[in-house]
Amino acid sequence: MDGATVPTPRTEPAGIRFEEVSVAYGASTVLDRFDLEVRRGEVMALLGPSGSGKTTALRAVAGFVRPSRGRVHLAGRDVTGLAPHLRGAGMVVQSYALFPHMRVEQNVAFGLKARKAPRREIPGRVAEALEMTGMGGYAGRYPRELSGGQQQRVALARALAIRPDVLLLDEPLSALDAQLRSGMLAELARLHRELPGVTMLYVTHDQVEALTLADRIAVLKDARLVDCGTPAELYRTPRTAFTASFVGGANLLPARASADGGALFAGARLRAAQDAPQGPVTLCVRPHLVALGGDGANELRGRLLTAQWRGSVHRLFVDVDGHEVRADVAELRDPPRPGEEVRLTFSPEDTVLLPGGDAGAHGAPAAPDPRPAAGTGGADATAEARTPAEVAGG
Numbered sequence: 001m002d003g004a005t006v007p008t009p010r011t012e013p014a015g016i017r018f019e020e021v022s023v024a025y026g027a028s029t030v031l032d033r034f035d036l037e038v039r040r041g042e043v044m045a046l047l048g049p050s051g052s053g054k055t056t057a058l059r060a061v062a063g064f065v066r067p068s069r070g071r072v073h074l075a076g077r078d079v080t081g082l083a084p085h086l087r088g089a090g091m092v093v094q095s096y097a098l099f100p101h102m103r104v105e106q107n108v109a110f111g112l113k114a115r116k117a118p119r120r121e122i123p124g125r126v127a128e129a130l131e132m133t134g135m136g137g138y139a140g141r142y143p144r145e146l147s148g149g150q151q152q153r154v155a156l157a158r159a160l161a162i163r164p165d166v167l168l169l170d171e172p173l174s175a176l177d178a179q180l181r182s183g184m185l186a187e188l189a190r191l192h193r194e195l196p197g198v199t200m201l202y203v204t205h206d207q208v209e210a211l212t213l214a215d216r217i218a219v220l221k222d223a224r225l226v227d228c229g230t231p232a233e234l235y236r237t238p239r240t241a242f243t244a245s246f247v248g249g250a251n252l253l254p255a256r257a258s259a260d261g262g263a264l265f266a267g268a269r270l271r272a273a274q275d276a277p278q279g280p281v282t283l284c285v286r287p288h289l290v291a292l293g294g295d296g297a298n299e300l301r302g303r304l305l306t307a308q309w310r311g312s313v314h315r316l317f318v319d320v321d322g323h324e325v326r327a328d329v330a331e332l333r334d335p336p337r338p339g340e341e342v343r344l345t346f347s348p349e350d351t352v353l354l355p356g357g358d359a360g361a362h363g364a365p366a367a368p369d370p371r372p373a374a375g376t377g378g379a380d381a382t383a384e385a386r387t388p389a390e391v392a393g394g
């Protein structure tokens with residue numbers, strides 16, 4: 001081919017590109033032909049149930065696991081065979097992985113030394129990273145003299161000190177309590193704005209984190225990528241019931257397509273924004289879009305099972321023809337009583353009809369998984385590259 005006559009595409013290479021990456025442990029494939037592009041400067045959340053392969057995908061980027069097939073590219077460079085410390089990726093894990101016997105500044109300097117950064121540059125870069133994470137005043141402390149949230153900031157500073165092209169975050173907030181978590185989430189969003197060239201891959205099973213921080217979300221299930229899109233796309237117009245149930249709570253009801261493009265459920269004829277696919281369908285509507293009474297064009301009648309008061313809303317659990325339908329309605333002065341007949345309505349615009357009628361069989365979490373903390377003997381703890389030296393040294 002004549003290079004002079006064929007213009008080279010000028011598109012920027014992806015920050016991270018997984019090309020058909022598979023990872024196997026013995027006979028079990030834990031990541032199966034994973035194909036994903038993360039644009040430079042983008043935050044991509046990997047969301048999925050426990051064991052779906054999220055951490056494995058992250059570790060394949062870091063270089064802690066070697067794919068059995070496929071390639072990993074960072075900024076257009078094939079790094080599949082490259083040692084972790086040569087990949088330009090910083091990593092933050094749930095358990096902080098700080099050296100307990102080193103002061104904060106030494107912890108942050110560790111990755112720089114491991115990467116042979118020029119000696120005279122190290123103090124400045126350590127100070128810069130600590131400032132960036134709000135930890136400038138703590139350089140001389142030991143990790144045991146810091147709170148969990150502060151330790152996680154130090155871990156973040158350590159990852160940023162190497163000025164990474166790619167920041168890998170493995171459930172960085174899951175060891176923190178709810179209040180700290182929301183503060184750190186805001187901090188991460190600020191860092192993302194301040195470092196627009198840094199590509200972030202963020203593993204979580206917390207949909208709030210994914211919805212808040214990510215530009216796009218990749219949904220994993222059973223070692224495979226099953227969906228990818230912006231938070232709004234996945235939330236408002238999910239393509240599968242699994243995604244619908246995993247990204248935000250959803251009522252998923254088994255229905256049948258009707259001849260007029262709508263669906264039939266519990267004797268009611270319901271309409272959606274898009275025509276129903278043929279055959280059995282799953283009707284998806286978010287609880288906060290279901291009203292008690294009201295004049296929504298879609299209407300269901302049932303009996304109240306229970307009403308939970310949650311402060312600003314009441315969550316109503318309603319039995320509709322043997323199926324439980326949830327509605328989150330603004331706090332009611334006089335909520336209906338269990339057993340009372342209620343009428344629920346919702347708009348066709350808020351109704352999505354998904355192919356397949358296996359509603360409810362999607363394995364979405366009812367609550368966060370009760371997993372052991374990293375390093376305390378979880379099923380995969382032995383092989384995790386979560387020692388301070390591995391995480392910091394790359």
Ligand SMILES: Nc1ncnc2c1ncn2[C@@H]1O[C@H](COP(=O)(O)OP(=O)(O)OP(=O)(O)O)[C@@H](O)[C@H]1O
Nearest residue numbers: 025030049050051052053054055056057379380383
């Ligand atoms: N070193 C290992 N040896 C054997 N199996 C492993 C190893 N590391 C991970 N696995 C298995 O691979 C599968 C995927 O693990 P991975 O940690 O990627 O899941 P995950 O989606 O990040 O889960 P979690 O949300 O629980 O962290 C799991 O079944 C896990 O037990």
